[in-house]
Amino acid sequence: MTRQSSTSSNTAPPRRLHLNVNILHSGFVPSAWRLADADPRAFIDVKHYVRVAQIAEAAKFDAVFLADNASIADQINFRPITALEPTILLASIAAATSHIGVIGTASTSYNEPYNIARRFATLDHVSGGRAGWNVVTTADLGSARNFGRDAVPDHAGRYARAAEFASVVKALWDSWEEGAIVGNKATGLFADTDQVHAAAHQGAHFAVQGPLNVPRSPQGYPVLVQAGASGDGRDLAARHAEAVFSASQSFDESLGYARDLKTRAAAYGRGPDAVKVLAGLTTIIGATEAEALRRRDELVDLIPWSYSLTRLAGTLGVTPDRLKLDEKLPDDLSLPGQGNGNHTFFHATLAQGRQHGYTVRELIRALAGGGGHRVIVGTPEQIADDIEHWFKAGAADGFNLMPDTLPGGLQDFVDGVIPILQRRGVFRREYEGTTLRGHLGLAVPENRYSAERAAALAV
Structure with missing residues (x-):
C-alpha cells in the first residue's frame, strides 16, 4: 500500500532512492579475493551469496542482482568468474530472505522465450513476487562459440531478436488470467480453460504456441530490467524495461x-515513472578520504598490470600492446567489432579516460582495476552527498551498487552510508511492501485478456 500524506490525500508519496547490490563474487575490484578474510571459493559457495543478500535485506535494499555469462569471459589465471546459474542461485537466496528482490540475467541470444518465461515465472512464485529478469543480448565471441556459432550475431540482429523475445515472454506470462485457477472441490473444476490462452506467436525469430505451463505469478510479470547504452539498447529499454542498469561516468552523462530514456518511453505511451534508471556505482570507503584512497591503491596494487591491461584492452576492442601504461589512450579508438561489441562499457571507459586526460595507468587506477563502472573513493558522508545529488537532480532513480569487496565493502556501506541517507529522508527505513514491484513503485501489469474482457463488458 502506498503511504499518503497526512495533510492531503492527493499529495504524491515522496520519491525514494532505490538501491540494488550486484553480487560480483568476492567484489568489484579484481583483487578482492586476495584479502586475508576472503574465501577464494566464495564464487561457487551459496552461503556467500546468501550472506550478502541478508546484509542488503537488513539495510532495506530493493534487490540483489546477479550478472551472467555463457562462457569464461575473464582471466581465470587471476580472478574468480561468474560461474553459477543465476536463477538457481536466486531461488536459494529467496528461500533465505523474505523481502529483498532477486534479479537475474538471462540472454536472449542463447535461450528461447518459453524456457525463460517459465524459469522467471517459477522464480516469482517461489520468491513470493520478488523476481526480476535482466534482459541481455550477449556480445562476446566465447558465448557464440559455446552455442555453435563462429561469430557474434550482428548488433541490430541481436536487438531485433531481443525485442521479439521480450514480447513473446510477456505474452506467455499473460497465458493464465488471474482467475484461471478455480479449485472447486465440489464441482471438480480445477481450472477455467476459457481463462488459459495460447500465445500463438509467429514472428521473424520465434514460433511459440503456448500457453505457458506456469500460472500467472504474484507480480503478473517479473520486473523487466535491461542495460544498454546504444540506440538499439535504449529503444529496447523504452519499449519493455521497467528498470535500467546504466554505466554513466559523469553526472551530465x-x-x-x-x-x-524517459522521452523514448513516452513515445511508446509509457508514463514518466515507467522506467527506473539505476546507475552502476562502485564504492571504496574509508574513515577519511586519504584512508579510502589508500584502500583503493592497496587493492589495485594487488592486481597484475598485465591482467588490467588485458581487461581494459578487451573493453576498448584493441590488443593489449596498443595500450602503454604511461601514455594516454590512443586517439583512433572506435567501437569494438566494427560496432558489434559492448557499446555501454566502451563509451563509459573512453569517457573516463578522455574527460580527465588520464594515462592508461591512471585510468586503470581510477577504474579500480580496469572495469567500466563509476568508482567513488571517499568517506561515507562524501558518498552519501554524491548519491543524494544524482538522485535529487534526476540523473538516477537509484544505484546498482558494486562494493569493492564482498561482504566487507557492502557492510561498510550499510554501516556508514545508509544511516546518512535515511536521516536525510532519501532512503527507506522499512519495507512498505513484499514484492519487487512494490519496492520500485511499479504497477502490476494488467493481463491482456482480462483487459479485453473488461473492455468488452464496458461497451
Whole structure:
C-alpha cells in the first residue's frame, strides 16, 4: 500500500532512492579475493551469496542482482568468474530472505522465450513476487562459440531478436488470467480453460504456441530490467524495461541518458515513472578520504598490470600492446567489432579516460582495476552527498551498487552510508511492501485478456 500524506490525500508519496547490490563474487575490484578474510571459493559457495543478500535485506535494499555469462569471459589465471546459474542461485537466496528482490540475467541470444518465461515465472512464485529478469543480448565471441556459432550475431540482429523475445515472454506470462485457477472441490473444476490462452506467436525469430505451463505469478510479470547504452539498447529499454542498469561516468552523462530514456518511453505511451534508471556505482570507503584512497591503491596494487591491461584492452576492442601504461589512450579508438561489441562499457571507459586526460595507468587506477563502472573513493558522508545529488537532480532513480569487496565493502556501506541517507529522508527505513514491484513503485501489469474482457463488458 502506498503511504499518503497526512495533510492531503492527493499529495504524491515522496520519491525514494532505490538501491540494488550486484553480487560480483568476492567484489568489484579484481583483487578482492586476495584479502586475508576472503574465501577464494566464495564464487561457487551459496552461503556467500546468501550472506550478502541478508546484509542488503537488513539495510532495506530493493534487490540483489546477479550478472551472467555463457562462457569464461575473464582471466581465470587471476580472478574468480561468474560461474553459477543465476536463477538457481536466486531461488536459494529467496528461500533465505523474505523481502529483498532477486534479479537475474538471462540472454536472449542463447535461450528461447518459453524456457525463460517459465524459469522467471517459477522464480516469482517461489520468491513470493520478488523476481526480476535482466534482459541481455550477449556480445562476446566465447558465448557464440559455446552455442555453435563462429561469430557474434550482428548488433541490430541481436536487438531485433531481443525485442521479439521480450514480447513473446510477456505474452506467455499473460497465458493464465488471474482467475484461471478455480479449485472447486465440489464441482471438480480445477481450472477455467476459457481463462488459459495460447500465445500463438509467429514472428521473424520465434514460433511459440503456448500457453505457458506456469500460472500467472504474484507480480503478473517479473520486473523487466535491461542495460544498454546504444540506440538499439535504449529503444529496447523504452519499449519493455521497467528498470535500467546504466554505466554513466559523469553526472551530465547520466542526466542526459535518463532524459533520453524517459522521452523514448513516452513515445511508446509509457508514463514518466515507467522506467527506473539505476546507475552502476562502485564504492571504496574509508574513515577519511586519504584512508579510502589508500584502500583503493592497496587493492589495485594487488592486481597484475598485465591482467588490467588485458581487461581494459578487451573493453576498448584493441590488443593489449596498443595500450602503454604511461601514455594516454590512443586517439583512433572506435567501437569494438566494427560496432558489434559492448557499446555501454566502451563509451563509459573512453569517457573516463578522455574527460580527465588520464594515462592508461591512471585510468586503470581510477577504474579500480580496469572495469567500466563509476568508482567513488571517499568517506561515507562524501558518498552519501554524491548519491543524494544524482538522485535529487534526476540523473538516477537509484544505484546498482558494486562494493569493492564482498561482504566487507557492502557492510561498510550499510554501516556508514545508509544511516546518512535515511536521516536525510532519501532512503527507506522499512519495507512498505513484499514484492519487487512494490519496492520500485511499479504497477502490476494488467493481463491482456482480462483487459479485453473488461473492455468488452464496458461497451
